[in-house]
Amino acid sequence: MVDSNLLLAGHVLIILSGIFIAFSNNFLSTQRERLLAGLSLVLLGGFTVSTHTWWFHNKYHELGGNIGCSAFGSFSCGDVLANSDWNTVPVLGLPWGLMGMFAFALLGFLALSVRKDHNAKWVKTYLDIGYVAxxxxxxxxxxLLYVEIIPLEMTFCQYCSVAHLADIVAFVMFMKLRKLQGTDQWDLVASQAAKDVKAKDIKRSQRKKNSGFVKPTTRDEEE
Structure with a gap:
C-alpha cells in the first residue's frame, strides 16, 4: 500500500506545477494563458486532495480505527478527519472534503470557461465569482485552522492544509486575472489589430486632408 504522505506529495506537486507555470515566462506566450493554465492545475490539485480527505472520512466511518492517514509531529489527519464533530459543515452536516470537491469543481469550471472563450461577455462575471468564492x-x-488549534488542541490535518493552500493560490490568481482583464495585455492579438485599424484610419484621414478633400455640405449647412 502506498504511504499516504507520498500521495499527498503528488497533490502538492500538481499545485506547485500550476504555480510555476502561472508565474514563469518560459511557458505559453501571454500572461493570460499562463495564469489560466496554472490556475487550472492548482484547482485540479485542490480537487484531488479534497477527494482524498473525503475518502479518508468515509473509510473511517466504514472501517473505524486506523484509516491509513500517516501522522508526523503535530500533523495527524486521521485524528482530524475521523472527528465527526468538527469534520462536517455546520447545519449541512456534509464532510468538509465533499464541500471542497464541490468548491474546486465550481472554480475549475469558471477557469476553464474563461480559458476557452476569453473574450466572451460573461468573462468579467466569471472572474468576479471566482475571486469572491x-x-x-x-x-x-x-x-478550520481555529478548530485545529483550539478544540482539537494543535492537531493539524496535512491534507486539509494543502487544500487551503490551493484555495489561497487560486484567490491570488483570480485577483491577477481580474486586474488583467480589460487591459491590452488580456488579448495582445486583438489589441494590436485594433491599433492597426486605428492607425490606418488616421493615415486615410491624413491623405484626404493633404489631397484637398472637402467634406460635402448639406443645404442647411450652406444657409
Missing amino acids: SGFGILIALY
Whole structure:
C-alpha cells in the first residue's frame, strides 16, 4: 500500500506545477494563458486532495480505527478527519472534503470557461465569482485552522492544509486575472489589430486632408 504522505506529495506537486507555470515566462506566450493554465492545475490539485480527505472520512466511518492517514509531529489527519464533530459543515452536516470537491469543481469550471472563450461577455462575471468564492474559501480555512488549534488542541490535518493552500493560490490568481482583464495585455492579438485599424484610419484621414478633400455640405449647412 502506498504511504499516504507520498500521495499527498503528488497533490502538492500538481499545485506547485500550476504555480510555476502561472508565474514563469518560459511557458505559453501571454500572461493570460499562463495564469489560466496554472490556475487550472492548482484547482485540479485542490480537487484531488479534497477527494482524498473525503475518502479518508468515509473509510473511517466504514472501517473505524486506523484509516491509513500517516501522522508526523503535530500533523495527524486521521485524528482530524475521523472527528465527526468538527469534520462536517455546520447545519449541512456534509464532510468538509465533499464541500471542497464541490468548491474546486465550481472554480475549475469558471477557469476553464474563461480559458476557452476569453473574450466572451460573461468573462468579467466569471472572474468576479471566482475571486469572491475563493476569498470566502479563505475565511473557511481560517475557521478550520481555529478548530485545529483550539478544540482539537494543535492537531493539524496535512491534507486539509494543502487544500487551503490551493484555495489561497487560486484567490491570488483570480485577483491577477481580474486586474488583467480589460487591459491590452488580456488579448495582445486583438489589441494590436485594433491599433492597426486605428492607425490606418488616421493615415486615410491624413491623405484626404493633404489631397484637398472637402467634406460635402448639406443645404442647411450652406444657409
